Amino acid sequence: MRSPSHPLAPLLWRLSLHGEHSAADEEAVLALPTHVRNLERGQYVVQEGEKPTHSCVIVAGFAIRHKTGEDGARQIVSINMAGGMIDLQNSLLSIADHNVESLSRMKAAVIPREAIIELAFNRPAVGKALWLETLIEGSIAREWIMNIGRRHAPQRLAHFFCEFAYRLHAVGAGSACSYELPMTQAQLADAVGLTGVHVNRVLKALGEAGLVKSFRRSVVIRNLLALAAYGDFRPMYLHLPSHALPAPWDAGRN
Amino acid sequence: MRSPSHPLAPLLWRLSLHGEHSAADEEAVLALPTHVRNLERGQYVVQEGEKPTHSCVIVAGFAIRHKTGEDGARQIVSINMAGGMIDLQNSLLSIADHNVESLSRMKAAVIPREAIIELAFNRPAVGKALWLETLIEGSIAREWIMNIGRRHAPQRLAHFFCEFAYRLHAVGAGSACSYELPMTQAQLADAVGLTGVHVNRVLKALGEAGLVKSFRRSVVIRNLLALAAYGDFRPMYLHLPSHALPAPWDAGRN
DNA sequence: CGTGTTTTTGACTTCAGTCAATTAAAGTGG
DNA sequence: CCACTTTAATTGACTGAAGTCAAAAACACG
Numbered sequence: 397m398r399s400p401s402h403p404l405a406p407l408l409w410r411l412s413l414h415g416e417h418s419a420a421d422e423e424a425v426l427a428l429p430t431h432v433r434n435l436e437r438g439q440y441v442v443q444e445g446e447k448p449t450h451s452c453v454i455v456a457g458f459a460i461r462h463k464t465g466e467d468g469a470r471q472i473v474s475i476n477m478a479g480g481m482i483d484l485q486n487s488l489l490s491i492a493d494h495n496v497e498s499l500s501r502m503k504a505a506v507i508p509r510e511a512i513i514e515l516a517f518n519r520p521a522v523g524k525a526l527w528l529e530t531l532i533e534g535s536i537a538r539e540w541i542m543n544i545g546r547r548h549a550p551q552r553l554a555h556f557f558c559e560f561a562y563r564l565h566a567v568g569a570g571s572a573c574s575y576e577l578p579m580t581q582a583q584l585a586d587a588v589g590l591t592g593v594h595v596n597r598v599l600k601a602l603g604e605a606g607l608v609k610s611f612r613r614s615v616v617i618r619n620l621l622a623l624a625a626y627g628d629f630r631p632m633y634l635h636l637p638s639h640a641l642p643a644p645w646d647a648g649r650n
Numbered sequence: 651m652r653s654p655s656h657p658l659a660p661l662l663w664r665l666s667l668h669g670e671h672s673a674a675d676e677e678a679v680l681a682l683p684t685h686v687r688n689l690e691r692g693q694y695v696v697q698e699g700e701k702p703t704h705s706c707v708i709v710a711g712f713a714i715r716h717k718t719g720e721d722g723a724r725q726i727v728s729i730n731m732a733g734g735m736i737d738l739q740n741s742l743l744s745i746a747d748h749n750v751e752s753l754s755r756m757k758a759a760v761i762p763r764e765a766i767i768e769l770a771f772n773r774p775a776v777g778k779a780l781w782l783e784t785l786i787e788g789s790i791a792r793e794w795i796m797n798i799g800r801r802h803a804p805q806r807l808a809h810f811f812c813e814f815a816y817r818l819h820a821v822g823a824g825s826a827c828s829y830e831l832p833m834t835q836a837q838l839a840d841a842v843g844l845t846g847v848h849v850n851r852v853l854k855a856l857g858e859a860g861l862v863k864s865f866r867r868s869v870v871i872r873n874l875l876a877l878a879a880y881g882d883f884r885p886m887y888l889h890l891p892s893h894a895l896p897a898p899w900d901a902g903r904n
Numbered sequence: 905c906g907t908g909t910t911t912t913t914g915a916c917t918t919c920a921g922t923c924a925a926t927t928a929a930a931g932t933g934g
Numbered sequence: 935c936c937a938c939t940t941t942a943a944t945t946g947a948c949t950g951a952a953g954t955c956a957a958a959a960a961c962a963c964g
Contacts, residue, residue, distance in 0.1 A: 445886070463792065466882050469800040473792040485785045488778075493789050493887040517778070520771045524742075527781055531739045534784065535747050537791035538717065538727040545798045545843030546723040549952070580910065589799030594952055596912060612961090628720050632699070633747040803920070834942060848920055850944060866929085 403432050403505040407453045409568065410479030411525040413640055421521050428515060430505045437578075441496040441504065442483055448492055450506045451483045457502030458578060462586065463494045472587040474537060475499070475560070478569045484530060487512065500578035532635050539633045544589040547628065549598045552588045554627025557608050557615055562631050565642040572642035573617040577610070657686050657759040661707045663822065664733030665779040667894055675775050682769060684759045691832075695750040695758065696737055702746055704760050705737045711756030712832060716840065717748045726841040728791060729753070729814070732823045738784060741766065754832035786889050793887045798843040801882065803852045806842045808881025811862050811869055816885050819896040826896035827871040831864070 404426050411417065411425070432455065435441070441459060442448050459476045473494060476482060486492040487509045516523035536559075543555050560577060564570035581599065582592040590598075602608050607623050609616045617623050620642065624630075631641065658680050665671065665679070686709065689695070695713060696702050713730045727748060730736060740746040741763045770777035790813075797809050814831060818824035835853065836846040844852075856862045861877050863870045871877050874896065878884075885895065 461792070463796045465796070465800055471796040471800045473795045485788060488782060489785055489789070489889050491886065491889070493889070494792060517774045523771070523777075527784070528742060530781070530785060530788065531743055534739060534788040534791060535743070537788060537795060538715070538748060541727045541791060541794050541798060541843075542717045542719070542725040544795060546719055546725045581912095582910080589795075591953055592911090593913090593954080596910095597952095600912085632745065635743050635745070635747070835944095836942080845921055846942090847922080847944085851920095854944085 402426055403430060403455050403503075404428060404453060406455055406479035406567075407481070407505070410529070411522065413566065413637055414525045414528045415521075417521055417525070421519050424515060424519050425522060428507050428511050430507045433504045433506050435498040435502045435504065437498060437500050437502075439498050439502075441498065442486055442492045443495050444492055446486075446492045447490055448483050448486045449509055451481055451487045451509060451512050452504040452506045454478050454480045454482065455503040455505050457504075458499035459496055459502060459504075460499050460583070460587075461494050461496050470586045471589065472583065473540070474533065475587070477563060478567050481512075481526070481529060484512065484526065485533075499583075528635075535633045535635060549588075549590055549594060550602060551627045552590070553584070553595065553598055553602060554607060554623050555629045556584070556588055556627075557610075557617065558620070558624050558627055558629035558631075559634070560615070561617060561620060562634055562636065562642060566634070566636050566640040573620050575615055576613055577615045578613050656680055657684060657709050657757075658682060658707060660709055660733035660821075661735070661759070664783070665776065667820065667891060668779045668782045669775075671775055671779070675773050678769060678773050679776060682761050682765050684761045687758045687760050689752040689756045689758060691752060691754050691756075693752050693756075695752065696740055696746045697749050698746055700740075700746045701744055702737050702740045703763055705735060705741045705763060705766050706758040706760045708732050708734045708736065709757040709759050711758075712753040713750055713756060713758075714753050714837070714841075715748050715750050724840045725843065726837065727794070728787065729841070731817060732821050735766075735780070735783060738766065738780065739787075753837075782889075789887045789889060803842075803844055803848060804856060805881045806844070807838070807849065807852055807856060808861060808877050809883045810838070810842055810881075811864075811871065812874070812878045812881055812883035812885075813888070814869070815871060815874060816888055816890065816896060820888070820890050820894040827874050829869055830867055831869045832867050 408422055408425055433452070435457075441452065444463070454476055456478055459480070459482055460472045461474045461476070462470055462472045464470050482496050482504070483492070516526050539559075543552050547555065561572040561575065564575050565572040570576065579587070581595045585592045585595040588595070599610050603610065606618060607626055609618075662676055662679055687706070689711075695706065698717070708730055710732055713734070713736055714726045715728045715730070716724055716726045718724050736750050736758070737746070770780050793813075797806050801809065815826040815829065818829050819826040824830065833841070835849045839846045839849040842849070853864050857864065860872055861880055863872075
């Protein structure tokens with residue numbers, strides 16, 4: 397990798413998951429006009445109904461996308477981590493259909509809408525990788541529908557923890573069996589379609605069963621395969637190349 | 651429109667929702683190598699784990715995408731109608747992460763994977779429209795997450811009926827306030843994350859409340875706006891151009 | 905230290921699921 | 935066109951998972 401310190405390095409890293417790119421393509425990506433923006437926890441990047449003029453790439457930290465019902469009910473519809481593009485969809489669709497909010501302190505590389513679109517169409521390989529990224533987001537969304545629609549609270553949470561583990565690992569932002577999850581129980585509840593109170597109880601039960609310990613904002617998975625089996629988690633839908641999958645036998649070690 | 655009887659005409663129609671295309675682009679679309687396949691109700695177009703070599707466009711009829719849990723629980727994750735591309739995602743992602751099944755008797759135009767990809771990258775306007783299509787599918791998936799995760803059974807169903815009404819209308823495949831919905835109550839349940847028995851009871855209540863009558867496989871909406879308000883349905887997420895929205899005042903008639 | 909968030913717990917409610925049986929519809933083949 | 939079979943819809947009685955309300959305890963942070 398050319399410039400590990402370049403703000404767009406995480407994007408390159410991410411795109412490389414879908415195959416190697418030529419040096420020219422990599423340079424074109426790094427040459428995107430951009431500036432870094434630092435966000436505190438809980439700041440909005442885009443709000444529903446806005447017409448964003450910029451997209452951004454997460455350099456470090458996490459963002460959540462969420463929707464709100466008229467009665468105030470909130471549902472988190474996806475979580476983004478390093479290398480993830482925020483608002484590629486909203487940029488192309490011209491009007492944002494959901495909110496994007498920083499989950500933790502976050503660093504984002506802001507890129508003008510047109511520059512991204514131009515890149516995508518001038519460099520087919522990059523365009524294809526970006527398209528793949530949006531397709532994978534779609535795949536994850538479908539799995540969330542399955543998770544929320546058809547699994548009980550304990551397996552829902554187990555599945556969620558597994559997904560997070562695998563994605564973190566793939567993105568090189570943490571270990572698969574022990575990681576920081578900067579979410580409150582209430583936010584966790586909004587992600588899996590439960591209430592905060594119930595998440596609390598289920599978390600306690602999962603801990604007592606020895607499947608996941610979640611203390612404060614950190615998650616420790618004793619046995620990733622066991623948790624995956626329990627939560628009916630099959631990572632295929634993440635479309636990760638095999639070299640980006642965590643080695644499950646590492647899960648036993650601490 | 652050039653060839654209303656061409657099997658790919660519905661695709662053109664759909665793409666035109668995202669802006670006009672040049673005559674050359676339209677011809678390139680219609681020139682795609684294709685053959686028509688007729689499917690009975692309940693036939694699989696793709697199965698989870700397969701590596702599809704072809705994509706297809708729905709010419710007439712409906713398809714559902716669904717996932718299955720290890721315990722046999724089934725969740726429908728999306729519904730596709732005329733002009734919809736099946737397995738654009740699976741083609742690009744190379745391995746299918748869900749099943750696609752015909753909901754009713756269905757006519758599909760089968761296109762080789764490479765031909766579609768080539769078209770997308772040689773004709774940027776078409777590529778962009780296809781990309782937009784996949785982004786809109788993503789947006790719909792996010793709304794489904796919201797619907798299943800945060801709304802009670804009656805509003806979930808109300809929302810579902812509204813979405814179907816709007817999408818059917820946009821695609822020119824039916825009227826917004828009275829349409830054929832070729833789904834059993836059990837399938838409806840699989841789509842909204844409930845059980846068949848409960849769907850049956852809720853449907854009865856919605857009928858008695860005068861919001862939607864669903865008899866056999868047909869749905870009649872007395873007052874679309876009232877149903878939308880009840881189901882917290884706000885069509886923005888469908889990203890339909892205003893000319894493709896149903897005129898709500900039509901809903902009162904009939 | 906004190907204030908505001910988050911987590912935890914208990915008691916109670918309710919929405920939705922389960923099981924099981926009945927009725928109604930839709931095919932099917934003679 | 936009618937018995938026969940299959941599939942779908944409907945209903946009742948009961949169970950159970952998750953939600954609600956409210957208060958207390960534990961943290962986090964200035």
